[in-house]
Amino acid sequence: MRMVDVIHNKRNGQALTNEEIEFFVKGYTKGDIPDYQASALMMAIYFQGMNPRETAVLTKAMVDSGETIDLSGIQGHKVDKHSTGGVGDKITFIVGPLVASAGVPVAKMSGRGLGHTGGTLDKLEAIDGLQIEMSKEKFINNVNKHKLAVAGQTGNLAPADKKLYALRDVTATVEAIPLIAGSIMSKKLASGADSIVLDVKTGSGAFMKTLEDSEALAKEMVAIGNNLGRKTVAIISDMNQPLGFEVGNANEIKEAVDILQGAKVDDLRELSLEIASHMTVLAGAFSDYDEARITLEANLDNGQAFEAFRQFIIAQGGDVSMIDDKTKLPQAKFHVDVTADEEGFVAEIDAESIGTAAMYLGAGRATKEDEINHAVGITLKKKIGDTVQKGDVLVTLHADSESPENSIKKVKQAYRFSSEHVDRPTLIHKVIR
Numbered sequence: 001m002r003m004v005d006v007i008h009n010k011r012n013g014q015a016l017t018n019e020e021i022e023f024f025v026k027g028y029t030k031g032d033i034p035d036y037q038a039s040a041l042m043m044a045i046y047f048q049g050m051n052p053r054e055t056a057v058l059t060k061a062m063v064d065s066g067e068t069i070d071l072s073g074i075q076g077h078k079v080d081k082h083s084t085g086g087v088g089d090k091i092t093f094i095v096g097p098l099v100a101s102a103g104v105p106v107a108k109m110s111g112r113g114l115g116h117t118g119g120t121l122d123k124l125e126a127i128d129g130l131q132i133e134m135s136k137e138k139f140i141n142n143v144n145k146h147k148l149a150v151a152g153q154t155g156n157l158a159p160a161d162k163k164l165y166a167l168r169d170v171t172a173t174v175e176a177i178p179l180i181a182g183s184i185m186s187k188k189l190a191s192g193a194d195s196i197v198l199d200v201k202t203g204s205g206a207f208m209k210t211l212e213d214s215e216a217l218a219k220e221m222v223a224i225g226n227n228l229g230r231k232t233v234a235i236i237s238d239m240n241q242p243l244g245f246e247v248g249n250a251n252e253i254k255e256a257v258d259i260l261q262g263a264k265v266d267d268l269r270e271l272s273l274e275i276a277s278h279m280t281v282l283a284g285a286f287s288d289y290d291e292a293r294i295t296l297e298a299n300l301d302n303g304q305a306f307e308a309f310r311q312f313i314i315a316q317g318g319d320v321s322m323i324d325d326k327t328k329l330p331q332a333k334f335h336v337d338v339t340a341d342e343e344g345f346v347a348e349i350d351a352e353s354i355g356t357a358a359m360y361l362g363a364g365r366a367t368k369e370d371e372i373n374h375a376v377g378i379t380l381k382k383k384i385g386d387t388v389q390k391g392d393v394l395v396t397l398h399a400d401s402e403s404p405e406n407s408i409k410k411v412k413q414a415y416r417f418s419s420e421h422v423d424r425p426t427l428i429h430k431v432i433r
């Protein structure tokens with residue numbers, strides 16, 4: 001088989017055969033197929049698309065290009081969740097213990113953040129001593145014992161995707177739905193869970209800006225998961241503003257703990273319950289969504305979910321006193337209010353700009369080498385639909401400098417006001433099965 005013929009076939013709009021796709025993924029991973037031919041194929045796929053069979057075969061070939069995690073040592077039906085990324089997304093810290101509190105095992109592999117969205121591991125490291133590197137045995141033992149463990153991704157999951165994603169990034173071919181779906185799902189499938197709940201974000205702060213694109217991506221990912229033997233559900237949730245009120249590492253842990261202690265911050269509690277309910281139903285712990293939801297709401301209110309989080313922190317070596325007394329979490333030196341220059345209703349809060357403002361404070365990384373500052377972050381005081389008078393506080397910046405000008409400017413750019421009443425955005429747009 002010749003790579004030039006594979007490119008030619010896709011360029012002309014033909015569906016590739018299974019053999020052609022496997023030939024490409026194997027050859028590219030080994031280094032036999034050069035970047036220029038892989039780039040040409042990515043561009044052809046960008047324009048011509050892939051059918052569901054092709055996407056599933058591509059995903060499977062990327063899974064098979066590296067290690068897969070064997071979670072068979074964990075008792076019970078293992079569920080995983082994945083978010084396509086958003087600002088203020090601390091859902092894992094709520095959903096993990098919440099699902100664990102219903103007796104369902106969660107074995108979570110997570111990553112670090114780059115750019116305007118923070119990573120799960122970075123946020124967890126706001127808790128002193130918490131270890132995210134551990135042996136496979138310890139990971140499995142922790143899940144068996146506490147129903148929850150979170151570890152850093154091992155280096156060799158879906159190496160074909162790693163190579164291809166880096167190539168797509170510099171050849172303007174990231175935004176092809178079959179390629180995004182295959183990329184995300186290859187890593188999820190290699191991580192070994194039996195069922196997967198996907199939180200596909202939509203809106204200005206999301207990878208997918210329109211509901212139509214988000215739905216297309218969600219459908220592709222659900223089809224791949226189900227085709228490859230994992231029960232998969234996708235929830236399309238809103239990212240037209242940051243999730244909850246806190247952005248930054250310690251800030252987000254604090255807000256997650258508030259929810260685990262029964263706080264009723266509406267969007268955060270609601271989305272966590274939605275995701276956790278689907279996860280526990282897929283795992284067979286409840287017969288239907290309504291039954292799951294009643295128990296899970298109770299577990300947020302009666303302290304069981306919080307206790308599951310405490311046990312997870314202790315098991316991974318973290319200082320649990322920092323969540324028993326949240327004032328012990330890292331604290332920034334200065335708290336700077338950013339106020340409104342006009343009155344009206346909050347119409348937009350560009351989540352990406354808020355994320356960038358937090359990154360300027362030091363909460364995220366601009367380059368891989370940057371050190372994270374766990375103490376800094378942003379507290380939103382006004383969200384979409386709120387009324388604002390001139391001089392009202394929009395956000396408080398928690399900073400290590402007295403006057404974080406770049407972040408102030410970025411936050412002001414993020415807010416847009418309307419003179420007319422604005423409805424709060426719908427949080428959960430659709431559930432795709």
Ligand code: URA
Nearest residue numbers: 165179180181183184
């Ligand atoms: N995230 C991924 O892991 N892959 C993509 O292609 C896009 C987002």
